[in-house]
Amino acid sequence: MTTPPLLDAHLVADRGAFHLDLRLRIGAGEVVALLGPNGAGKTTALRALAGLDPLSAGHLTLGGADLDRPDRRVWTPPERRPVGVVFQDYLLFPHLSALDNVAFGPRRRGADRRTARARAQGWLDRVGLGEQARRRPRQLSGGQAQRVALARALAVEPTLLLLDEPLAALDARTRLDTRAELQHHLGAHPGATLLVTHDPLDALVLADRLVIVEQGRVVQEGDAATVTARPRTDYVARLVGLNLHRGHADGHAVTVGGLTLTTADTVRGEAFVAFPPAAVALHPNRPDGSPRNVWPATVTGVQRHGDNLRVQLAGPVAVAADVTPAAAAHLGLRPGQPVWAAVKAAETRAYPA
Amino acid sequence: MTRPARRRQRVPLALLLPAGLGLLFLVLPLAGLLVRAPWTTLPRRLAQPGVLTALRLSLETATAATLLCVVLGVPLAWLLARVEFPGRRLVRALVTVPLVLPPVVGGVALLLVFGRRGLLGSWLDATFGVTLPFTTAGVVLAEAFVAMPFLVIAVEGALRGADPRYEEAAATLGAGRWTTFTRVTLPLVAPGVAAGAVLCWARALGEFGATITFAGNYPGRTQTMPLAVYLALETDVQAAIVLSLILLTVSVAILAGLRDRWVGTA
Numbered sequence: 001m002t003t004p005p006l007l008d009a010h011l012v013a014d015r016g017a018f019h020l021d022l023r024l025r026i027g028a029g030e031v032v033a034l035l036g037p038n039g040a041g042k043t044t045a046l047r048a049l050a051g052l053d054p055l056s057a058g059h060l061t062l063g064g065a066d067l068d069r070p071d072r073r074v075w076t077p078p079e080r081r082p083v084g085v086v087f088q089d090y091l092l093f094p095h096l097s098a099l100d101n102v103a104f105g106p107r108r109r110g111a112d113r114r115t116a117r118a119r120a121q122g123w124l125d126r127v128g129l130g131e132q133a134r135r136r137p138r139q140l141s142g143g144q145a146q147r148v149a150l151a152r153a154l155a156v157e158p159t160l161l162l163l164d165e166p167l168a169a170l171d172a173r174t175r176l177d178t179r180a181e182l183q184h185h186l187g188a189h190p191g192a193t194l195l196v197t198h199d200p201l202d203a204l205v206l207a208d209r210l211v212i213v214e215q216g217r218v219v220q221e222g223d224a225a226t227v228t229a230r231p232r233t234d235y236v237a238r239l240v241g242l243n244l245h246r247g248h249a250d251g252h253a254v255t256v257g258g259l260t261l262t263t264a265d266t267v268r269g270e271a272f273v274a275f276p277p278a279a280v281a282l283h284p285n286r287p288d289g290s291p292r293n294v295w296p297a298t299v300t301g302v303q304r305h306g307d308n309l310r311v312q313l314a315g316p317v318a319v320a321a322d323v324t325p326a327a328a329a330h331l332g333l334r335p336g337q338p339v340w341a342a343v344k345a346a347e348t349r350a351y352p353a
Numbered sequence: 354m355t356r357p358a359r360r361r362q363r364v365p366l367a368l369l370l371p372a373g374l375g376l377l378f379l380v381l382p383l384a385g386l387l388v389r390a391p392w393t394t395l396p397r398r399l400a401q402p403g404v405l406t407a408l409r410l411s412l413e414t415a416t417a418a419t420l421l422c423v424v425l426g427v428p429l430a431w432l433l434a435r436v437e438f439p440g441r442r443l444v445r446a447l448v449t450v451p452l453v454l455p456p457v458v459g460g461v462a463l464l465l466v467f468g469r470r471g472l473l474g475s476w477l478d479a480t481f482g483v484t485l486p487f488t489t490a491g492v493v494l495a496e497a498f499v500a501m502p503f504l505v506i507a508v509e510g511a512l513r514g515a516d517p518r519y520e521e522a523a524a525t526l527g528a529g530r531w532t533t534f535t536r537v538t539l540p541l542v543a544p545g546v547a548a549g550a551v552l553c554w555a556r557a558l559g560e561f562g563a564t565i566t567f568a569g570n571y572p573g574r575t576q577t578m579p580l581a582v583y584l585a586l587e588t589d590v591q592a593a594i595v596l597s598l599i600l601l602t603v604s605v606a607i608l609a610g611l612r613d614r615w616v617g618t619a
Contacts, residue, residue: 052521078524091522095540104536108527156526 006030006192007160010058011048020044020216021058026160026192033195033207037235041216042196046162049194050085051078062192063159079108082191084158088165090149092137098124098148099133105156123151127185143174150185161186161193167202179205200239204228212236230351231274242274243319246353254350259316261293261343263350270353277310279347280321282331283340293343302333309333313341383601390598391591398595406573407581408599414489414577415557418496419504422553426504427546431534433505434512445509452502459498460566467494467567491568492575496557503556504549511545512538551611558604 005025013020020041026032034042047053049060051067054075060068062083067076084105092101102120103113111119124130127147137145146166153161166182167175183206186193197203203210204224212220212227212235220232231237237244247256249271254261261273281287287294297315304310308322311333321341323331331339391398398404432438433445451459467474467485477483485491519541523533539546561579568575570584578600585593 050521050525052524078521079527079529081525083525085522085525087518087522091516091519093519093522093537093540095543104523104528105526108523108532152526 004064006063007049007194008059008061009049011045011060012056012058013044013048013053014056015044018044018216020048022213022216022218024194024211026194028192029190030209031186031189031193031195031207032209032211033197033203034211034213035197035200035203035239036213037198040213042198042213043164044216045213046085046164046194046196049160050083050162051076051081082156082159084153084156084161086146086149086153086161086163086166089169090137090145092140092145092148092152094137097134097136098129098140101137101148102152102155105152109156120151120155123155124148127151127181141174142170143178146170146178147181150182154185154189157191159191161189161191163193163195165197165199166195167199168197182206229274229349230272232272232353237274242276243280244272244274245317246270246272249350249352252345257316259293259295261348262345263348264346265348265350267350267352271350272353273348273350275343275348277305277320277322278308279343280313280319281342282311282321282323282327282333283342284331286340287342293345293348295341297339297341299333299335299337299339301335302328313339315341386594386597386601390594394591395595398592399599403572403581404596404599407576407578407596408603410489410492410573410576411558411578411600412603414492414496415554415560417493418500418557419550419554421493421497422501422504422557423546423550426501426549426553427508427539430505430508430512431538434509435517448505449502451499452506456499456560456562456564457566460495460563463491463495463498463563463567467491486567487569487571487575489568489574492564492577495563495567496560499560499563500553500556504546504553507549507552508542508546511542511549514545515541547611551608555604555608558600 006028007024007026009022009024011020011022011024018039018041022041022045024032024034024045034045036042044053048055048068055068055070057070059066062081066072066074067081068074092098093104096104099117099120102123103116106116106119107113121130121133124133127150129144129147129151132140132144137148140148146169150166167179170178179202186195186206195203195206207224209223210221210227211218212233214233214235220227220236227236228240231240231242231244234244245254245256245261247254247261249255249263249267249269251266251268252262252264254263254267254271254273256273263273286296295316297313297319299311300314301312302309303312305322308324309328311321311323311328313319313321319341323333333339429448433441433448454462464471464486466472467477469475469478469484469486474485477485485494515538519537520533523537528536559579560577561583564575564577565580565583570576570580572581576584578596582593582596582600585596
């Protein structure tokens with residue numbers, strides 16, 4: 001990025017035994033997803049950005065202004081930050097209509113009643129809820145409430161928009177529609193957007209860039225294509241559905257545990273090898289022929305996975321394999337059964353650790 | 354699927370018997386009041402000037418005391434529920450003291466502080482020429498002293514039950530603490546405040562001990578209904594019954610009305 005980012009933050013916070021240390025930069029108009037397992041520090045980061053909890057060190061600069069800088073004793077309370085938040089369960093005020101919920105922000109930030117309401121009506125129209133303006137939150141469906149919450153956060157025209165698991169409370173069908181809607185509105189938001197989620201699909205669809213946190217630290221960062229192709233932790237590998245192993249590479253061979261895998265990529269030194277479960281073929285006996293990575297394994301579990309079955313294998317390396325129900329029936333797969341696993345070099349990806 | 358067997362709910366006699374006795378114990382005195390009421394002379398007795406004066410004074414002072422309790426008690430409850438400060442548990446214990454204190458003792462304590470020679474009373478008298486004991490304002494004070502814990506406890510309970518994250522949401526939308534309190538917190542706990550105010554009003558309406566000790570028993574000025582009942586009992590039992598009936602009817606009617614309107618879900 002050539003221009004300085006709109007949000008430049010180094011979030012350091014301690015919550016008991018948990019330590020957060022996160023560097024975050026988001027440009028104008030950019031949507032960044034903060035992705036991580038439960039307890040990774042996503043919510044702590046969001047609360048620090050919103051000003052609901054102070055930082056213990058580091059800094060938070062938004063649009064050139066320091067909002068939180070413990071070393072200089074600078075701290076801006078939440079009500080004076082140009083930040084909008086969409087909370088996980090929306091937190092729409094139950095005693096106010098949809099219109100008054102959305103007008104709440106503009107009103108608090110100095111607009112008179114009429115202006116605030118007109119602006120709120122405009123935002124409700126934009127999210128397609130102009131007709132529901134008079135309804136109370138409890139009269140709205142989950143998807144509608146989500147859109148009101150988005151309108152309420154956007155109505156203060158925030159420099160930084162924060163979304164906390166915005167789709168988590170919705171059922172599968174509504175989630176699909178709302179995700180598409182959300183993508184449209186986030187695309188139109190001129191400020192910086194941070195989306196906190198543990199759902200990789202939300203992150204991949206909605207964000208320009210992914211920041212993956214585990215145990216309070218960034219473990220991987222990049223655009224969707226890079227992160228999905230080259231996961232760097234087990235968590236990310238599981239998210240994107242890849243087998244991931246770390247080992248020592250020597251050209252086209254990577255040694256993982258007691259096994260040497262031949263790869264198409266050339267790497268040296270510490271390296272990752274990744275391959276999809278569908279690339280793992282199972283055989284009752286040792287296959288011969290083409291140069292393949294072949295090793296004996298034991299079936300430890302079989303689960304349904306989409307139209308196929310996902311087979312967990314123990315052996316020199318633990319991997320998951322996807323097989324068709326027909327193949328599974330042919331092999332007579334059951335836990336404890338010995339099989340041979342094979343992966344073509346062309347279907348593996350190796351990259352430096 | 355098998356349907357659960359329909360079983361008659363058996364209530365053990367050891368519970369049923371005391372429960373029935375308890376109910377009887379609560380209802381019987383009220384029934385006695387109705388049975389012994391001088392129904393034939395009721396209209397004439399109601400028209401007596403002293404009765405209406407006492408009733409009006411009771412309603413006015415109970416209402417004023419409730420207002421005082423709301424104005425002081427809601428912020429106190431908010432402080433207890435939302436702000437961490439050292440000695441919070443002690444403050445909470447202090448707030449509930451009037452609940453367990455015999456009202457007469459409360460009246461004596463009020464006299465010692467607000468009396469003409471009391472700690473604050475002498476200063477009030479010297480500076481503003483205000484004396485509280487044995488005045489209508491004194492009645493309000495005595496009633497508020499006894500009734501306030503009911504309000505504080507009810508409102509604090511409501512505040513603890515209200516999700517504080519609504520207040521955080523308000524803050525992210527640009528509302529300061531005061532605006533958040535008036536625009537978000539208070540509407541959210543309004544049913545709790547109403548319930549507390551109703552309890553508080555009922556307690557103030559029935560207040561006797563602290564009132565007679567601190568404010569005395571002057572007809573038209575400090576003689577509320579409970580005091581009038583007590584006084585009448587010594588001279589004219591029939592009058593005492595009539596006054597009691599009125600107090601009962603008015604309080605039940607108002608409580609029922611408020612309950613339907615404000616505390617509907619409680």
